[in-house]
Amino acid sequence: MPELPEVETVRRGLAAHVVGRRIGAVEVGRERTVRRTSRDEVINRLTGTTMTSADRRGKYLVCPLDSGDAVMIHLRMSGQVLLAAAGADRPNHTHVVAHLDGDAQRPPAEMWFVDPRTFGEVVVFDPAAVAQDLPELARLGVDPLVDGLDAATLGRLMAGRNRQLKAFLLDQHVIAGLGNIYADEVLHRAGLHPLRPTAGVTKAGIAKLATAIGDILGAAVEAGGSTLGDAQYVDLMGSGGSYQDDHRAYGRTGEGCLTCGKGTIRRLVVNGRSSHFCPRCQR
DNA sequence: AAACAAACCTGTGCGC
DNA sequence: TGCGCACAGGTTTGTT
Numbered sequence: 001m002p003e004l005p006e007v008e009t010v011r012r013g014l015a016a017h018v019v020g021r022r023i024g025a026v027e028v029g030r031e032r033t034v035r036r037t038s039r040d041e042v043i044n045r046l047t048g049t050t051m052t053s054a055d056r057r058g059k060y061l062v063c064p065l066d067s068g069d070a071v072m073i074h075l076r077m078s079g080q081v082l083l084a085a086a087g088a089d090r091p092n093h094t095h096v097v098a099h100l101d102g103d104a105q106r107p108p109a110e111m112w113f114v115d116p117r118t119f120g121e122v123v124v125f126d127p128a129a130v131a132q133d134l135p136e137l138a139r140l141g142v143d144p145l146v147d148g149l150d151a152a153t154l155g156r157l158m159a160g161r162n163r164q165l166k167a168f169l170l171d172q173h174v175i176a177g178l179g180n181i182y183a184d185e186v187l188h189r190a191g192l193h194p195l196r197p198t199a200g201v202t203k204a205g206i207a208k209l210a211t212a213i214g215d216i217l218g219a220a221v222e223a224g225g226s227t228l229g230d231a232q233y234v235d236l237m238g239s240g241g242s243y244q245d246d247h248r249a250y251g252r253t254g255e256g257c258l259t260c261g262k263g264t265i266r267r268l269v270v271n272g273r274s275s276h277f278c279p280r281c282q283r
Numbered sequence: 284a285a286a287c288a289a290a291c292c293t294g295t296g297c298g299c
Numbered sequence: 300t301g302c303g304c305a306c307a308g309g310t311t312t313g314t315t
Contacts (some may be wrong), residue, residue, distance in 0.1 A: 001310060032292090059309075076309050078293075117292045119309065136310080163285065172310080179308055186298085226308080230295070233308070252306095272287070274306085 002075045004219035006233050007059050010081050012235030013060040014054035015082050020109055022050045025099040033095040036123040045069050045124040057090030058140050058176025072123040079120030081235045082112045096122050141174040144213050152220045158198045165195035165269040184276045186212045188249035193282045194275045249276040
């Protein structure tokens with residue numbers, strides 16, 4: 001569910017409400033969520049620490065701790081990070097609970113990691129050993145918002161490859177953060193067909209693509225991300241985003257194209273994922 | 284190198 | 300109402 005804008009919204013929630021608060025106790029229910037290490041290791045290395053910042057790279061949340069370790073949280077398909085009052089009733093599938101000490105302004109609270117499908121992960125790791133302990137984080141590609149992604153850089157990333165554009169945009173080792181929704185939205189904005197090979201895109205097309213990536217991710221962050229009908233994605237306080245109201249391709253199969261006003265949005269499977277596009281304005 | 288399928292899980296919505 | 304199937308915002312692994 002969550003892509004860069006949703007993860008960024010969660011990151012901002014962590015920065016505002018969790019950074020700087022001591023974690024007094026930790027509970028781990030489902031051990032699968034901490035499978036990279038173990039229940040005991042996560043509890044031991046988290047208890048008594050304080051997050052010193054909340055960072056993000058692509059869809060990975062990385063929060064350094066005052067102990068020198070860092071926590072990585074990946075929401076995968078159905079993960080949520082929620083803030084709740086201490087002792088509040090927990091939803092089903094709450095796998096990790098971090099009890100946050102109160103301070104002068106705030107009463108004690110709990111941070112929950114909730115994840116029905118259990119694909120998500122919470123990992124405590126040593127940043128100095130990231131290449132060994134969290135290799136996929138070390139291998140992540142350029143983050144369009146953290147690093148910036150201009151047309152020249154995108155052109156370099158596309159050069160020498162011959163991949164379907166949709167698959168190219170979804171490859172986290174190249175560009176980190178785009179997922180199925182925003183890849184479709186970006187291609188629609190840029191007027192490029194999802195099956196179009198990277199090698200065949202003109203310089204003007206590359207420029208359009210770079211602009212679309214920055215503009216759409218930026219606008220989606222502003223909107224607090226996309227919350228679909230199932231309300232799977234919500235921020236730390238349980239509120240949804242509003243960028244779903246601006247979708248022009250994703251989830252609009254059979255509906256009219258809002259850009260050209262003449263085409264009908266079609267769906268086809270690319271790279272094993274549903275892809276939505278307007279055959280009239282995307283070529 | 285790139286395409287494709289399957290795997291990891293649970294929940295929901297739809298056709299019958 | 301119930302059942303079975305398709306499908307879901309991600310990523311890795313193995314096979315052509």
